[in-house]
Amino acid sequence: MNKVLVIVPAFNEEENMAPLFDQLCSPRIRRFADILVVNDASTDRTGFIAKNYGVSVVTHVFNLGYGSALQVGYKYAVRRGYDYVIQMDADGQHNISNIAHIYKCLTTPAEDGSLPDIVIGSRFVKGSHSFKISGLKKVSLAMFSGIIKRVTGKTITDPTSGLQGLNKRAFTYYSKYGNFDYFYPDANMIIQMLLLGFRVEETASVMHERTAGVSMHTGLFKQMVYMLIMPLSILTVITRVKSGLQKSDLLPPKKHK
Numbered sequence: 001m002n003k004v005l006v007i008v009p010a011f012n013e014e015e016n017m018a019p020l021f022d023q024l025c026s027p028r029i030r031r032f033a034d035i036l037v038v039n040d041a042s043t044d045r046t047g048f049i050a051k052n053y054g055v056s057v058v059t060h061v062f063n064l065g066y067g068s069a070l071q072v073g074y075k076y077a078v079r080r081g082y083d084y085v086i087q088m089d090a091d092g093q094h095n096i097s098n099i100a101h102i103y104k105c106l107t108t109p110a111e112d113g114s115l116p117d118i119v120i121g122s123r124f125v126k127g128s129h130s131f132k133i134s135g136l137k138k139v140s141l142a143m144f145s146g147i148i149k150r151v152t153g154k155t156i157t158d159p160t161s162g163l164q165g166l167n168k169r170a171f172t173y174y175s176k177y178g179n180f181d182y183f184y185p186d187a188n189m190i191i192q193m194l195l196l197g198f199r200v201e202e203t204a205s206v207m208h209e210r211t212a213g214v215s216m217h218t219g220l221f222k223q224m225v226y227m228l229i230m231p232l233s234i235l236t237v238i239t240r241v242k243s244g245l246q247k248s249d250l251l252p253p254k255k256h257k
Contacts, residue, residue, distance in 0.1 A: 003083040004033040004103055007073030009066055010050070010090035011040040015212035017049040023096045025053050033086070033099060036076055038069040046090070067182040074166075074175035086165045094121070094163045095206035102165035105203045117170040117198040120156065120190075121163030121205030131209035140227060144187035147234060152194040156202060159187040163205055170198055173248060181233060184226060188233040195241040196248040 006024070010017070024035060035055040039047035041063040050057045058072055070087060077085050086102050088094040098121050105119040123130035133141075144159045166174070170193065174180045181188055194200055240246035 001080065001082075002032055002034050005073070005077045005080070005082040005085050006033050006035045006099060007038065007070065007077070007085055007087045008035065008050075008090050009038045009040060009069035009073065009087070010042065010046050011063065011066075011069075012042045012044050012046060013090040014042070014044040014046050014049055016090060016092040017046055020090065020092050020096075021050070021053045021055070025055065026096075029096060029099055032103070034082075036073055037090070038072050040064060040066070040069045065183045067180060067185040070185065071175060071180050071182070074171040074180070078168075078172050078175050083168050084165060085171045087162065089162045092212075093207050093209065095208060098163055098205050101205075102163070102203065105201065106165045106167055114199060115167065116201040117167050118190075118193060118200045119165040120158060120161050120200065120202045121165075121207075122156075122158035122161060122202040123205060123207055124157040125202055125204050127204030128206070130205070130207040136223065140223075144230065144234075147231075148187055148191055148194070151191055151234075151238060154194050154200065156187075156190055156200070158202065159190055161205070163207070173198075179246075184230060184233065187230060188237050191234055192237045192241060192246065195238070196246070198248070 006029070008024075023029075029035075037047070037050040037055055037057045039050065039057055039059040041060045047057055047059050056076075058076065060069070060072075073087065074085065084103060084106055086099050088098070102119050102121060106116060109115050122128060123133075141158065141160065145156055148154060148156045148159060174189075190200060237246070
């Protein structure tokens with residue numbers, strides 16, 4: 001077993017699975033990382049295709065949502081004893097070159113010897129390569145980035161990025177009941193972790209535009225629901241942390257020896 005687990009939450013992504021896993025299952029990735037697909041009750045051949053690549057697959061009987069799929073991956077990583085988790089989407093938007101880069105970021109100490117708990121792959125920091133996004137998406141990103149900055153003092157340019165790396169301290173905390181959002185774990189979770197004292201950093205990433213399938217945010221109605229729910233979730237997180245209801249009972253962060 002490797003030290004790194006790559007978690008791929010997937011729902012009805014059969015058109016993207018083969019192109020993604022042809023690359024993801026290459027020796028350059030498998031030499032240091034194991035792969036887990038969390039099939040969130042797909043109604044197409046998503047789970048079948050994943051099993052054909054010889055990766056671990058957990059299949060939900062019912063569709064539980066993106067956040068629940070990720071938390072299953074965190075629980076799996078805790079029980080199997082992994083040291084790091086790298087999560088990426090199944091839609092092919094995240095280039096696999098990001099995996100080794102994020103792993104390096106998680107294990108490279110800062111000048112003070114500290115290591116990040118969470119590394120977010122951003123489309124907007126120097127060195128990134130990405131695709132054009134819509135005006136509405138730009139507005140929502142700017143709004144949530146502004147909220148994060150105001151509440152925590154930390155600049156996060158891509159708060160909705162699904163490309164993230166986590167050390168054991170972070171994903172163990174997420175794996176516990178009530179510590180992770182089951183539907184939209186975005187800016188709300190970043191604020192929670194920063195307020196609790198976790199180290200969150202961003203790094204450059206390579207991303208591509210989706211070429212097949214449908215995003216979970218596709219459609220004006222879904223986008224409006226997201227824009228309504230996320231601020232409420234952020235307010236809840238802030239209230240819980242500052243009132244002491246949300247605490248980090250894990251070991252303090254480690255420094256590089």
